Amino acid sequence: MVVGSVSRGCQVVVIGGGPGGYVAAIRLAQLGKDVLLVERAPRLGGICLNEGCIPSKALIHAADLVHEAGHSQKMGVSFEGVSVDMPTMIGWKNGIVERLTGGVSHLCKKSGVEVMQGEATFVSDRRLSVSQEEGPVEVEFEQAVIATGSSPMELTGFPIDGETVIGPREALSLQEVPQRLVVIGAGYIGLELGTVYRKLGAKVTVVEFLPEIFPTMDPEVGKTLKRSLKKLGVKLHLSHQAMTFEPGSPATVITAHRDKDEALRIEADKVLVSIGRVANSKGLGLEETGVATDDKAFITVNDRMQTNVPGIYAIGDVVGGALLAHKAYQEAKVAAEVICGEPAVFDSVAIPAVVYTDPEIAVAGLGETEAREQGHEVVTGSFSFKASGRAMTLNATDGFIKVIADAETKQLLGVVAVGKGVSELMGEATLALEMGAFLEDIAFTIHPHPTMSEAVQEAMEAALGRAVHQ
Secondary structure (H helix, E strand, C coil), rough: CCCCEEEEEEEEEEEECCCCHHHHHHHHHHHCCCEEECCCCCCCCCCHHHHCHHHHHHHHHHHHHHHHHCCCHHHHHCCCCCCCCHHHHHEEEEEEEEHHHHHHHHHHHHHHCCCCCEEEEEECCCCCEEEECCCEEEEEEEEEEECCEECCCCCCCCCCCCCCEHHHEEEEECCCCCEEEEEEEECCCHHHHHHHHHHHHCCEEEEECCCCCCCCHHHHHHHHHHHHHHCCCCECCCCCCEEECCCCCCCHHHHEECCCEEEEEEECEEECCCEEECCCCCCCCCCCCCECCCCCCCCCCCCCCEEECCCCEEEEEHHCCCCCCHHHHHHHHHHHHHHHCCCCCCCCCCCCCCCCCCCCCEECCHHHHHCCCHHEEEEEEEEEHHHHHHHHHCCCCEEEEEEEEECCEEEEEEEEEEEEHHHHHHHHHHHHHHHHCEEEEEEHHCCCCCCCCCHHHHHHHHHHHCCCCC
């Protein structure tokens, strides 16, 4: 024990109060465990509630309203004097964050979870030190759940200063719309935030090292999104590597084409770096426990969320895979129940994923290429929103639904969706995959009319060769 430190014990300590950590802590408490939740930030909720999922969706919605107000004339609706008040918008977004993070704190308190603010470091496989302003607290535990999440990846030559070069966190709190925004990285965060600021009035340029956007998804996804970005006025430079930038007013981003002798100089008032995320596993003192990590510093676990060290579990972004809050939720419940002797295991058939661009992208299960690589002979069916009455009434006909199934058995293998609000269709798709549904199960299910969800049924019918509305 460190001289002058305070010591305490608990049955289970959970490190990290994000979506995985607070759910694990609450579930453990529900199952009768004495739980201590350690979080280094002032508020619970992690990146998702404070700096990611929730605040970004708030700004996306606000930007959509601005954009729709300026493009509704053909429906006979005109707006005059539409303006953007960024401080008010950011304040509204912050209010949502505060309500949700406060709600998480309330849930923890109601469930009997003790919350300790501070940064945890393992001293051994059964003890850790939590640094606090008033001094360290030594915590002895029987079992531990590591839920420390992930952080934005840094880019050489573009040190984030919070002023000119910013990360996703800073991009969610800008007090004014930049005249020129350069986004480095055409992943989901870069494209979501780039679209927000384009709709709010910024000139947006996206620089991406890869030759395509979302290359692991169905090829039609990238094609549809590229058309939408072009229509929106976003400049997209694929196969370009961001090399460095020159400070100034404006600054200049210098890129190089990966295959050609070609360089670009792009003026920018703000440069948003969004090239991926890395595990928050360093600085935890894992070397004192023997917990193993892979070559990218993600903690390795089995399907019961157990590390190689008995009694230590890990969940969420820090274990890799899909870096998604809903995956962390499920892993948290599995870890908590395994700790309490329940026969739990993480064996989900599909983990849905959504990109909140315009149009939205949502996927669940296997894509067509992936299904073939796994040995399936496949049959597919698609339905374009251009033929959807509901999409027409929403003035949102860009996109499609595509379903992938085994050609012989007709069992559903995957769903790909691009379009307005398709995120809300992935619950049905994921449920169908989890239940082992066949094309006919959904094709024979009556969907309400007129809705966007009808497109799911139509795509199933198309895969069965029974399409009527196309």
